[in-house]
Amino acid sequence: MNKLTVVASSDLPKLPDLNKLKKFNQEFGGAHPDRVIDKAVNVEIQRKNRQDKEYSDKELESIFRAICIDEFNIGFLLDQAVPNHAGAFGVYLSHQLQNQYQCTTPVKKSLAHLASLDYCRVFEIQRLINRFLNKVNVTDLEIKRFTVMSKELDRAQRHYLTTIQALEIGLQPAIKLSIRTQTANIASQQAIQQVGEQVNVKGQ
Known part of the structure; x- marks a missing residue:
């Protein structure tokens, strides 16, 4: 049998002073x-x-x-994340996407921001790849870098398309479905038939 242990009030942990916490904050x-x-x-x-x-x-x-x-309006962090020559365009594209997809919530605005970031990354990585392809002599290290850049280009493109698809889904109105299955109709008909048979039996 379990024994009930009584703990004295002095042994209980003390709650922190809210005023001190506010001052500390x-x-x-x-x-x-x-x-x-x-x-x-x-x-x-x-x-x-x-x-x-x-x-x-x-x-x-x-x-x-x-x-x-106020990142979603100013775009300071986005400007810092993309190459210097693409910063203004990245912020502009984010604002255009927010308007096009009616981004009024933080979730939708962040998706527009991410789409803009990945779009700018696609062009920057492609620029680096073009520079590599114009070289005549390349080292083994540069070949490895080219392989990594190719994978990053594919990843940025997929991220961009996935984010745009999420924005497209958010723009679509909710669909209300009313489904009546054939099984339900058959069950209803059987129930009506059984009731009719019971009535006929009682009538006899």
Whole structure:
């Protein structure tokens, strides 16, 4: 038989002080969007009130972190992820895809972002492959790199097509189906027939 163990209240673990947790979060919770934005605003205010208007590296980091919060509109991270010459086009394409596929939710916006990223990767990898094909003499290491680039090109193309298909599915209206199986109809007919036979027997 199991014995019930009584634990004194003094032995129970104490819950953390919520006020202390809130204070700790305000001081060290730098990842929270509200905290990041407040810090960037303070950096800008302090910069305007001093003679030296240049940003320090630490201040630039605070500004960039705040900018990234509105990534789907600004596209800062996307610009950093694609080659420099394709950054503006990548952001433009993401906005066009968001409009075309009516991306109003974070999930759909992120899909448009990924599609734009993979589309830009296709052209960048193809550019590197073309540069390799124009060479006359190649080393074994370059041949291995070419093999890797070919696989990455195929992967980027597949990722792009898969993401576009997901956006296409999200744009389609929901389909309501009303299915009546033949088995259900036969069962109903048999039930009616049995009821009719019972009525006839009683009538006799």
